Amino acid sequence: MSLFSAQNRVPLVAPTAHQASKPIQVDTSLRRWFGRNLGLWRSRRQYTFSDDQVLHLDMNLKMEAFAEPEVGESRYRFSWWPEGQVSEAFFERKPWYEREGVMEATLWGHQLQRSRGYLNGDPVRTTLRQVDEHETILESHYQQWDILEHIRLLDQDRYRYRAIYTWDSGVLAIVEHHHEIRQSDAFPPIEEG
Numbered sequence: 001m002s003l004f005s006a007q008n009r010v011p012l013v014a015p016t017a018h019q020a021s022k023p024i025q026v027d028t029s030l031r032r033w034f035g036r037n038l039g040l041w042r043s044r045r046q047y048t049f050s051d052d053q054v055l056h057l058d059m060n061l062k063m064e065a066f067a068e069p070e071v072g073e074s075r076y077r078f079s080w081w082p083e084g085q086v087s088e089a090f091f092e093r094k095p096w097y098e099r100e101g102v103m104e105a106t107l108w109g110h111q112l113q114r115s116r117g118y119l120n121g122d123p124v125r126t127t128l129r130q131v132d133e134h135e136t137i138l139e140s141h142y143q144q145w146d147i148l149e150h151i152r153l154l155d156q157d158r159y160r161y162r163a164i165y166t167w168d169s170g171v172l173a174i175v176e177h178h179h180e181i182r183q184s185d186a187f188p189p190i191e192e193g
Contacts, residue, residue, distance in 0.1 A: 029130060029133060030107070030110065030128060030130050030136070031073060031074055031107065032133075033130060033133065033134075033136055033153075034065075034074060034076065034107065035065070035186070036153055036157050037063050037151075037153070037160070038063050038064065038065055038076075038185070038186035038187070039062075039063065039182055039183070039184050039185045039186050039187070040060065040061070040062050040182070040183040040184040040187075041060070041061045041062075041063070041160060041180040041181065041182055041183060042058065042059075042060060042083060042180065042181045042183050043058070043059040043060070043061050043083075043162075043178050043179075043180045044056070044057075044058055044178070044179045044180070044181075045057045045058070045059065045176060045177065045178045045179075046176065046177045047090075047094075047174060047175075047176050048174070048175045048176075049173065049174055050168075050171065050172065050173045050174070055089075055090050055093065055094070056090070057082070057087050057090040058082065058083035058084055058087055059080055059081065059082055059083055059087070060080065060081050060082075060083050060183075061078065061079070061080050061180070062077075062078070062079040062080075062187075063076060063077075063078055064076065064077045064079075064186075064187050064189070064190055065077075065186070065189050065190065066189060066190045066192060067189035067190060067191050067192070068192070069106065070192070073107045073108065073109075074106070074107040075104065075105065075106050075107070076104065076105045076106075076107075077102060077103070077104050077105075077190060078102070078103045078104075078105065079100075079101070079102045079103075080100060080101055081099065081100035082099050082100065087099070096119070098118075101116075103115055103116050103118075110127065110128045110129070111125055111126065111127055111128065112125075112126040112128055112138070113125055113126075114126060114140075117140070117142050117145075119142075119143075119145055119166075120142065120143060122142060122143070124140050124142045125140070126138045126139065126140040127139045127140075131150075134152055134153045134154070135150065135151065135152040135153070136150075136151055137149065137150050137151075138151065144168055144169045145166060145167070145168060146166070146167040146170070147164065147165070147166050147167075148164070148165045149162060149163070149164045149165075150162065150163045150164075157182065158181070158182050159179070159180065159181060159182070160178075160180040160182070161177075161178070161179060161180070162176070162177075162178035162180065163175075163176070163177055163178075164176040164178070
């Protein structure tokens, strides 16, 4: 049986608790890595576009965990919003970027099923590969986009560095560098009700 057969793929839409046949066991080091990313982060970003245009943006990112996920091994909520007036110029020049939003994600083995992408509102399946205890690589493909993201935690998890490469129909279109500073530790788990 091929590794890429339908049986080995995570569904694009996560099944409900009634539809899930058995829980998938996630490597504890990957689950621990996600736990280390919980909290509020200030993200100072540099975007380099294929036309050599370079723009800067300051954002806030909040990562929370659900207390008892209905499906998958772990569930998370990511929220983002701009920091300060400087960010407004970015969104005026690049209006297809959303200035704020919320995404939910479910961990299934070494895949992350996201409720939406950053570049569109469609569900996205992301493959995860852990480099070491401090760095994970995320690889996503949706519509014409191929995205490779490296995330590394630094200095006792007080800092995080993200390098993101985005190809549009096979052509490198965006290179991003995000220097992130932890603003607060993890929040209490989200209770679903």
